[in-house]
Amino acid sequence: MADYQAHLGEFEAEGISLYFVSTDPEEKARETVEKHGLGFPVLYGVDGPGTAEMLDAFYEERRNIIQPAAFVLKPDKTIASITHTNGPVGRLVAEDAINMVKILKK
Numbered sequence: 803m804a805d806y807q808a809h810l811g812e813f814e815a816e817g818i819s820l821y822f823v824s825t826d827p828e829e830k831a832r833e834t835v836e837k838h839g840l841g842f843p844v845l846y847g848v849d850g851p852g853t854a855e856m857l858d859a860f861y862e863e864r865r866n867i868i869q870p871a872a873f874v875l876k877p878d879k880t881i882a883s884i885t886h887t888n889g890p891v892g893r894l895v896a897e898d899a900i901n902m903v904k905i906l907k908k
Contacts, residue, residue, distance in 0.1 A: 804838045809896035816903050825850040825866050860888040870894070874902055882906055 806813070806820055813820055820842040824831050831846030850868055854861030859871035872894035874883040883902060885894040 803834070803840060803844075805896045806842070806899075807838055807840050809900060810841050812900050813896075816900060816907075818900070818903055821845065823848050823853065823868070825853075825868060858884075859886055872899065874899060874906075876906065 803822055806822075810820070822840075822842065822844045824834070824844055824846050825848055826834065826846050828846050831844050834840070835844055848868075850866050851861050851863075853859075854868045857868070857871045857873075860869040861867075862869060869889065870885075870887050870893050872883075872885040873881060874894075876882050883894075885892070887893050
């Protein structure tokens, strides 16, 4: 999330809205938002297994987390790209997401 916060101005300049989803309870989610100074919505307290199934994402039961699933939507709300990961490698980084949007705009 910190990577996306660091590039928030670039996302805003491109008209991109960011939303993050977390299984964390409200208090822990607020701590994360404050710790990283996040300027975008973080939806908290979601059902891990159910949300993971809906997003076709990887759910880690031991830690009750959903491994990142990044969706880039076109203005018509159709999906331009989905990136699923099952660990820390291969996540969609902010710079790549911004570049993808710029390419789609051309």
